[in-house]
Amino acid sequence: MNPRDGTLAIQRCRDCGTLLAPLIAACSGCHGGDLESVPSSGIGSIVSSKVMHRELDGPQDNPASRTIAIVALDDGPWVYSWIAGHIPTHSGQPARDEFQPSAMDERLPLFLVQSDQGP
Structure with a gap:
């Protein structure tokens, strides 16, 4: 990710x-270590997902989920x-996602589910 220019x-x-x-140290194809950073299209499909719940700091806070x-x-x-x-639950229809630059200092990129899914 390059948060400065909004690219993945x-x-x-x-x-x-x-x-x-990103963050791979060696090639899975040839096992070489000479890697370079290149821009991605930032578009893809969800393969698997899991909602994670966590408690916030105070007892009055509601659990947060991501x-x-x-x-x-x-x-x-x-x-x-x-x-x-929202990730659609339709069987056989992958969720299409687009990378979104985020202000969060995270190691994982943020993707936005595209809402214009066809039938």
Whole structure:
């Protein structure tokens, strides 16, 4: 992620060209370690998701929930991410997501579920 310019960066192996998730240290294709950061389209589909609940600081606070997911980027790699928006539960219809720059200082990118799902 590059919060300064609002792009999602992924890794590309300079030896074999395999595209990899951010924060990967070695290529899963050729096991090489010569990786470069390249921009991603920031578009993908949710593979799996889980709503996580946590208690806030004070007893008067309501529990907060966030959705963590694995997003298969159209570029190829899968990334762990936070999800904003309602995830459709229709069987066989993947949720399409778009990377959203976030002010949060997180290691995981934030994706927004696109609402214009077709039938």
